[in-house]
Amino acid sequence: MNLSISPAERFRTVGELLDKADTRVLISLAMLSRSAEYAVRALSLLALREGDDALHSAEIADQLGLPPQFLTKILRRLTATDLVTSQRGRAGGFRLNRSADEISLLAVVRPFQDGLAGVECLLGQEDCSDREACPLHEPWARIHRSFHDLLADTTLADVADRAIRNGSAVTNSAQSRGAEG
Numbered sequence: 001m002n003l004s005i006s007p008a009e010r011f012r013t014v015g016e017l018l019d020k021a022d023t024r025v026l027i028s029l030a031m032l033s034r035s036a037e038y039a040v041r042a043l044s045l046l047a048l049r050e051g052d053d054a055l056h057s058a059e060i061a062d063q064l065g066l067p068p069q070f071l072t073k074i075l076r077r078l079t080a081t082d083l084v085t086s087q088r089g090r091a092g093g094f095r096l097n098r099s100a101d102e103i104s105l106l107a108v109v110r111p112f113q114d115g116l117a118g119v120e121c122l123l124g125q126e127d128c129s130d131r132e133a134c135p136l137h138e139p140w141a142r143i144h145r146s147f148h149d150l151l152a153d154t155t156l157a158d159v160a161d162r163a164i165r166n167g168s169a170v171t172n173s174a175q176s177r178g179a180e181g
Contacts, residue, residue, distance in 0.1 A: 031147055036112035038066055039074050040159075043108050046084065047100035047156035048163060054086075054093030074112075081111050101157035109151060 032040070042060050049055060057075050061068040075094055078084045085097045096103065121128030122136045130137070 031113075031144070032109060033112050035070075035074055036109035038064075038071060039078060039108050039112055040105060041066070042071060042075065042094075043078065043083065043096065043103070043156055044159045044163065046094060046096050047103075047160040050096060050100050050160075053091070054095040056093040060094065077111050078108070081107075083107060096156070099157070100160055101155050103156045104152055105154045105156070105159070106148070106151035108156070 041064050045060060045064060046055065055063075057072045058068055060066070060075075061071045064071075075084060075086070079086050079094075082097055083103060084094050086092065086094050121134055122140055123134045125132075125134040128134045128137055
């Protein structure tokens, strides 16, 4: 995808891409670790640049306003999961290892999210299950399922398409939240 506006101008935050989403899904965005959020943002940028030259991690970090060393660790993990490929050298950098329409957001966040496997009790109840449910178990389980389904059903191509349609761009909003986490 080769567009005349810069990738940084194409989409502002992941939240903007889902601004019309169900409130339960927006609440679920808080379920993402900072690493998972940065992974989604970085791979979304690579999806927007699909077919273009590879991007060095420093370029990605600069365009997204992310901490460079932290992003490098994230990109290494994504390389190990075979979602991205990296090449050293002047013409090197990172690129998606397969088409953006073949990579779900679930695949992107899974290496960084232990909590996607199960639902932790919001009230801290040690045994919180369908049989021994706390007062928030059922609504939280529904939110978790909705979030999981959203991630599984949304591809990087979907995110890139929405970003282009909405004229959104990535900003340094993550930096305002603080350092790595």
